[in-house]
Amino acid sequence: MFNWRNTYLFSIAVRFFLALTNSYIHPDEHFQNFEVLTSSILNYTTSIPWEFTSENPARSMGPLYLIYGPILYLIRITGSTFTPLQIWYIMRLQFLVLTWIFTDFLVYRMLPTRPERIKGIFFISTSYVTLTYQQHCFSNSIETILVLLAVYLVDEMRFFTNEHRRTLVSSYFVLGSVVALGIFNRITFPAFLILPSVFVFNHLRYSNHKLKAISMGCLGFLIPSISFIVLDSIYFGHENTGMSILQDPFGDFSKYIITPWNSLKYNSSTQNLAKHGIHPYYTHLLVNFPQMVGPTGLMFLFYKGNKYLRATPFLSLVSGLIFLSTVPHQELRFLIPLVPLACCCFDLEKFQPVIVEKNGTSKKTSSMLVSALMFLWYVFNIILSILMGVLHQGGVIPVLDHFHTSPSLLTNDGTSAQIWWRTYSPPNWILGNKDNTLSIVISTSEAPIPVDLDGKRSQLLIDTMGSDFDYVQGLAKDLQVLGVSKIYLITPVASYLTTVSEPEKYRNVWNYTLHLDLDHLDFGNLKSLTPGIGVYEIL
Structure with a gap:
């Protein structure tokens, strides 16, 4: 029978399915965690991004070790033989469970009535963002859980009663810890709490335990903050930094590395943001947010009479949308x-007509508008779940895993090379290279880097991004001149069909069908719509 409960149970099964698919939404889901941690914990050969290698590191190791560290260290200590792909699946399942437990619990506790709770949890669990983005290993996924927890704590303070005063004092410690973890995870975290923080100050104003509450909040903030600062200072500092801190913690404050401050300084520069893309200030409001909520966004247009306008979740939503829109880089x-x-603030009741019965009682009934809206919600989220949860760059990880599990592709008594073209940057950690025989290079037609052979390294991975194909061909010829035994071109099947004019010079080694490249579509050429990614040996 089709009802909200059955739909919710079905969405759980869909969550598990999509958690074990291979879609690749954005490079940060690999390069801001696994590329860093698998290098230091599992000794993989990886490509560590600039946030962790610059003189002023902009990403903290604290949240990474807290979220990913336990599983990776357990694998290391037990000597488990999990492949990188299996490790990735385990982490994705961890995100699934954390999101499921925290989201449902917090929404259930925060919303006042059973119908409200059902509605909120239903929309959250059937949203493609929950089913796809939230289950990928983004710092944004961690931020979502922390924002919900913080909003729940603020909401508790907002509607306190006299008998709750003492118990709410301990909530300040938890709130302080959540804010600290949120800031060290992403510097954007406070944006979601600027407007709701009014209720915290209001609670303090009427509290009989002001000093204790403030002290507990500061303590909760300082404990994780100091821990993360010390950890980052040791990790990013010189070899003797740890000993120096232990011997004289207050001697030289310049040895301490505060990554959120470095991130704030970096992102305050428009010149720096231009390297990652500058967007109009309205992008979040008019483009990104509508893409996430789909047809239900129409409910926010009819704001008059919306009973959620003063709700804590709605104020947090407005706060995040406004203050994140002040930054010109908007993803x-x-x-x-x-x-x-x-999803907690979708007001369906305002679209439901009121029917007055003969006995004078009135009740709201479902309307055609609500039915149409729900139908569009299902269609929207089904399409986007398939697109972003299965097809989007879905072959990149399987190709890397294929190279990892097929050593014959990589060695032939000489050097082998992978040339990646028109794909997202391949996450090198999936190759699971531990013997330091892998050399990783980014070389494009816009920023060409000469490729040379290192006698100690028999494998080359070259990311050419969206370079001209002539440049890719020239790069392959240079490798052949250098004596590379096997050269592979990894590219979407669509790009191969629409660009390669001499297919006799390529031998198809392996294909993966569930891959879609959305960056090079040409609706005037149907071949560009062909799904799949191929591994082609250059003859």
């Missing part, structure tokens, strides 16, 4: 925390 995933907040 859709930055708004992931807004989705569960929005």
Whole structure:
């Protein structure tokens, strides 16, 4: 029978399915965690991004070790033989469980009535953002859970009663810890709490335990903050930094590395943001947010009479949307925390007509508008779940795993090379290279880097991004001149069909069908719509 409960149970099965698919939404889901941690914990050969290698590191290791560290260290200590792909699946399942438990619990506790709770959890669990983005290993996914927890704590303070005063004092410690973890995870975290923080100050104003509450909040903030600062200072500092801190913690404050401060300074520069893309200030409001909530966004247009306008989740939603829009670099995933907040504020009742019965009682009934809206919600989220949860760059990880599990592709008494073209940057950690025989190079037609052979390294991985194909061909010829035994071109099947004019010079080694490249579509050429990614040996 089709009802909300059965739909919710079905969505759980869909969550598990999509958690074990291979879609690849954004490079940060690999390069801001696994590329860093698998290098230091599992000794994989990886490509560590600039946030962790610059003189002023902009990403903290604290949240990474807290979220990913336990599983990776357990694998290391037990000597488990999990492949990188299996490790990735385990982490994705961890995100699934954390999201499921925290989201449902917090929404259930925060919303006042049973129908409200059912509605909120239903929309959250059937949203493609929950089913896809939230289960990928983004710092934004962690931020979503922390934002919900913080909003729940603020909401508790907002509607306190006299008998709750003492118990709420301990909530300040938890709130302080959540804010600290949120800031060290992503510097954008406070944006979601600027407007709701009014209720915290209001609670303090009427509290009989002001000093104790403030002290507990500061203590909760300082304990994780100091821990993360010390950890980052040791990790990013010189070899003797740890001993120096232990011997004289207050001697030289310049040895301490505060990654959120470095991130704030970096992102305050428009010149720096231009390297990652500058967007109009309205992008979040008019492009990204509508893409996330789909047809239900129409409910926010009819704001008059909306009973949620003063609700804590709605104020947090508005706060995040406003203050994140002041930064000119605006990516859709930055708004992931807004989705569960929005789902708590969908007001269906205002679209339901009131029927007055003969005995004078009145009740609201479902309307055609609500039915149409629900139908569009299902269609929207089914399509986007398939697109972003299965097809989007879905072959990159399987290709890397194929190279990992097929050593014959990589060695032939000489050097082998992988040339990646028109794909997202391949996450090198999936190759699971531990013997330091892998050399990783980014070389494009816009920023060409000469490729040379290192006698100690028999494998080359070259990411050419979206370079001209002539440049890719020239690079392959240079490798042949250098004596590379096997050269593979890894590219979407669509790009191969629409670009390669001499297919006799390529031998198809392996294909993966569930891959879609959305960056090079040409609707005037149907071949560009061909799904799949191929591994082609250059003859």
